[in-house]
Amino acid sequence: MKLTATTRPLGLIGHPVSHSKSPEMLNEVCKILGIPAVYLAYAVEPNQLEEAVRGMKALGFIGFNVTIPHKVAIIPFLDELDDTAAEIGAVNTVVNQDGKLIGYNTDGVGYLRSLTEETAFSLRDKTVTILGAGGAARAVSITLAKAGVKELFIANRTVEKAEQLSEVVTKWTRASGVSLHESNEEIAKSHLLVNTTSIGMTPSEEHSPIPLEYLHPALLVSDLIYRPKETKLLQRAASIGASTHGGLGMLLYQAAVAVEHWFGQKAPIAQMRTILENGD
Numbered sequence: 588m589k590l591t592a593t594t595r596p597l598g599l600i601g602h603p604v605s606h607s608k609s610p611e612m613l614n615e616v617c618k619i620l621g622i623p624a625v626y627l628a629y630a631v632e633p634n635q636l637e638e639a640v641r642g643m644k645a646l647g648f649i650g651f652n653v654t655i656p657h658k659v660a661i662i663p664f665l666d667e668l669d670d671t672a673a674e675i676g677a678v679n680t681v682v683n684q685d686g687k688l689i690g691y692n693t694d695g696v697g698y699l700r701s702l703t704e705e706t707a708f709s710l711r712d713k714t715v716t717i718l719g720a721g722g723a724a725r726a727v728s729i730t731l732a733k734a735g736v737k738e739l740f741i742a743n744r745t746v747e748k749a750e751q752l753s754e755v756v757t758k759w760t761r762a763s764g765v766s767l768h769e770s771n772e773e774i775a776k777s778h779l780l781v782n783t784t785s786i787g788m789t790p791s792e793e794h795s796p797i798p799l800e801y802l803h804p805a806l807l808v809s810d811l812i813y814r815p816k817e818t819k820l821l822q823r824a825a826s827i828g829a830s831t832h833g834g835l836g837m838l839l840y841q842a843a844v845a846v847e848h849w850f851g852q853k854a855p856i857a858q859m860r861t862i863l864e865n866g867d
């Protein structure tokens with residue numbers, strides 16, 4: 588697309604951002620949808636976050652994505668939060684609505700769309716164990732609780748964080764926090780196991796968040812990690828006959844929902860998926 592004096596900026600802020608596929612994917616989206624915009628990745632140090640946000644507002648950004656480590660820290664610098672972002676307590680997408688910066692969280696809904704589109708799993712009346720209690724766990728557990736799961740177990744290395752998150756989630760469903768390494772009984776009772784920890788991510792591909800013998804064939808094992816595409820946890824799950832679901836779809840759909848917030852148009856999912864799948 589030709590860059591002109593009316594081309595508007597979009598972008599990603601985080602630290603680091605050099606690994607991100609978002610610029611390639613979202614510039615292609617702008618081209619396909621005919622949006623005169625350009626999307627760039629900006630490495631922003633935590634002590635420059637406020638300045639960066641003010642700058643993007645002043646320069647008339649259409650909006651931007653927010654990634655680690657700014658998803659929570661950005662909240663005081665925004666004008667408004669939508670209800671889901673407020674419930675989750677983190678923002679990954681910002682829309683500049685006539686000079687007002689509105690924060691959204693598309694991680695949870697992106698995960699749910701990925702699970703629904705890519706598996707035959709129905710959440711209603713199911714028992715789910717979430718591994719981890721960080722930002723992604725917050726988004727996924729609140730979204731799954733609201734979508735109708737019967738019971739959620741949150742298993743984390745730091746048990747207090749699992750207990751705190753389960754207290755939040757009890758607003759929508761039965762939930763309790765347990766220790767990551769003592770989660771075998773909860774996993775045995777579960778239909779879905781979701782890894783939201785960073786264990787198993789490149790370059791630590793040999794690691795698993797839980798002892799692999801906790802897995803059983805009746806599980807759907809879902810891993811938010813997308814690098815590698817198939818983690819050790821997913822490899823083992825597949826080898827014992829359990830169903831598996833990788834993290835690439837969440838990455839795709841959280842971006843697709845952001846596109847819908849910015850442009851009010853349906854995202855070109857197939858082309859976006861091709862770009863992500865061709866990544867290293």
Ligand code: NAP
Pocket residue numbers: 655694718719720721722723724743744745748767783784785786788811812813834835837838839841
């Ligand atoms: P985060 O807020 O830093 O949370 C990290 C979680 O991992 C915490 O529960 C932490 O436990 C646990 N953890 C980290 N190292 C551990 C270790 N050595 N042993 C046991 N537990 C450990 O990070 P996040 O934003 O939630 O992201 C987590 C993962 O999700 C990352 O791999 C990220 O790439 C992935 N993710 C994927 C997508 C997607 O689109 N597919 C979107 C968002 C995130 P403690 O509380 O005990 O520290």
